[in-house]
Amino acid sequence: xxxxxxxxxxxxxxxxxxxxxxxxxxxxxxxxxxxxxxxxxxxxxxxxxxxxxxxxxxxxxxxxxxxxxxxxxxxxxxxxxxxxxxxxxxxxxxxxxxxxxxxxxxxxxxxxxxxxxxxxxxxxxxxxxxxxxxxxxxxxxxxxxxxxxxxxxxxxxxxxxxxxxxxxxxxxxxxxxxxxxxxxxxxxxxxxxxxxxxx
Amino acid sequence: xxxxxxxxxxxxxxxxxxxxxxxxxxxxxxxxxxxxxxxxxxxxxxxxxxxxxxxxxxxxxxxxxxxxxxxxxxxxxxxxxxxxxxxxxxxxxxxxxxxxxxxxxxxxxxxxxxxxxxxxxxxxxxxxxxxxxxxxxxxxxxxxxxxxxxxxxxxxxxxxxxxxxxxxxxxxxxxxxxxxxxxxxxxxxxxxxxxxxxxxxxxxxxxxxxxxxxxxxxxxxxxxxxxxxxxxxxxxxxxxxxxxxxxxxxxxxxxxxxxxxxxxxxxxxxxxxxxxxxxxxxxxxxxxxxxxxxx
Numbered sequence: 201x202x203x204x205x206x207x208x209x210x211x212x213x214x215x216x217x218x219x220x221x222x223x224x225x226x227x228x229x230x231x232x233x234x235x236x237x238x239x240x241x242x243x244x245x246x247x248x249x250x251x252x253x254x255x256x257x258x259x260x261x262x263x264x265x266x267x268x269x270x271x272x273x274x275x276x277x278x279x280x281x282x283x284x285x286x287x288x289x290x291x292x293x294x295x296x297x298x299x300x301x302x303x304x305x306x307x308x309x310x311x312x313x314x315x316x317x318x319x320x321x322x323x324x325x326x327x328x329x330x331x332x333x334x335x336x337x338x339x340x341x342x343x344x345x346x347x348x349x350x351x352x353x354x355x356x357x358x359x360x361x362x363x364x365x366x367x368x369x370x371x372x373x374x375x376x377x378x379x380x381x382x383x384x385x386x387x388x389x390x391x392x393x394x395x396x397x398x399x
Numbered sequence: 400x401x402x403x404x405x406x407x408x409x410x411x412x413x414x415x416x417x418x419x420x421x422x423x424x425x426x427x428x429x430x431x432x433x434x435x436x437x438x439x440x441x442x443x444x445x446x447x448x449x450x451x452x453x454x455x456x457x458x459x460x461x462x463x464x465x466x467x468x469x470x471x472x473x474x475x476x477x478x479x480x481x482x483x484x485x486x487x488x489x490x491x492x493x494x495x496x497x498x499x500x501x502x503x504x505x506x507x508x509x510x511x512x513x514x515x516x517x518x519x520x521x522x523x524x525x526x527x528x529x530x531x532x533x534x535x536x537x538x539x540x541x542x543x544x545x546x547x548x549x550x551x552x553x554x555x556x557x558x559x560x561x562x563x564x565x566x567x568x569x570x571x572x573x574x575x576x577x578x579x580x581x582x583x584x585x586x587x588x589x590x591x592x593x594x595x596x597x598x599x600x601x602x603x604x605x606x607x608x609x610x611x612x613x614x615x616x617x618x619x620x621x622x623x624x625x626x627x628x629x630x631x632x633x634x635x636x637x638x639x640x641x642x643x644x645x646x647x648x649x650x651x652x653x654x655x656x657x658x659x660x661x662x663x664x665x666x667x668x669x670x671x672x673x674x675x676x677x678x679x680x681x682x683x684x685x686x687x688x689x690x691x692x693x694x
Contacts, residue, residue, distance in 0.1 A: 230476060237468055238468075245462070249461045250461075259463065262463060262471065263471045270475040281448075288452055336453065337457050349607075358420075358421040360454075360458075362421075364421050368421070372583060372584065373581070381412065387419075387447060391447065395446065
């Protein structure tokens, strides 16, 4: 069991380490690029693979993510959230681009290399969010598993498959309003599990 | 007040979908405009982002291949050097232009020469220098662009066969997803909860069975089957266990099965999963790992 002072110390250490890494990235220190990869590649790859479902494509997307992170390190604002949260925003965006390009005709595959229409998401106007503690991750996973099946499916289709609410409604053969409500209910329950807010 | 709360509840739903990127145009733009002017929705967006990051972090762990590290680092450093080289070259050319201009300004004028000739010669030389520099810069940029396009064409050509494979995979995945959705929406669907037995006490599974649309099953916390063995799903009926198919493992401890409902199948009273040797069996012979609790 991790008590609050211990948790604060662990987060302080993580924050200082991350600050040094960010300084290195901004100054173009090549060693920092290696540290960035070593520290976050598995998390990034896990999410990307979950979305695209193919190792070859996942590798391409992960390469894009880290190249863009290296090129745009100056844009990262630590006051808006953690480095991993920033990377995951980029990773999800690029992975969904890849997935959407795959859904289109093969002769439009080249769209992957073009500018993503999600590029705006790389400069989120809102908090990236703080890092998720290990226990919170466990609680989130348990909460996700405990969601009613349709709420869970709707939420996973939106997050991991990048479907719009209209597309989800079509897939599940449910009314649009029902899908919106299910997604909302599901995510509020997940939030309550990790933030303790009443649903 | 009630109407306001109701209206804002809809905005909160829209904010949720906006955070997920699940809104289509023009709803997305409308929601973005609203959020920019609504502090409550801005706070909502910030807290939702935390959940979404959490969803990213709890994706099943997949370690990338070791050789990806070098590929990524090399690509990132090369991309940075490429952009710096372009900048330096452009700066060098424009600095040369400025240097030439500064030298021109220092050329001595002779009171013996016709001022008209002097005045026209200098601008012509400057214009010629500028033209040469512009052509050189244009040539460099054109060559760089050609190189860039060639590199992209090479990448595209190597991905063509992969694209065809991906299209087939995507079609299969789409048909699987459609099958799941149909079972979920079936009016005659029954739900079965399976619990782990002695061989796997922490395992659990959910099964949805529709006589008209088939079976969808999802299992978690299963131990990895030994080499040469598979998990097989059984529908328990009055006529004995009937095989529904083999569990397809999506990760090391999770599996799923989507199966059609054969005509004339007796109504299942339960579902079980056993470990079978080889490619499966006609009846359960191996140990049972999960069995239904019924719902």
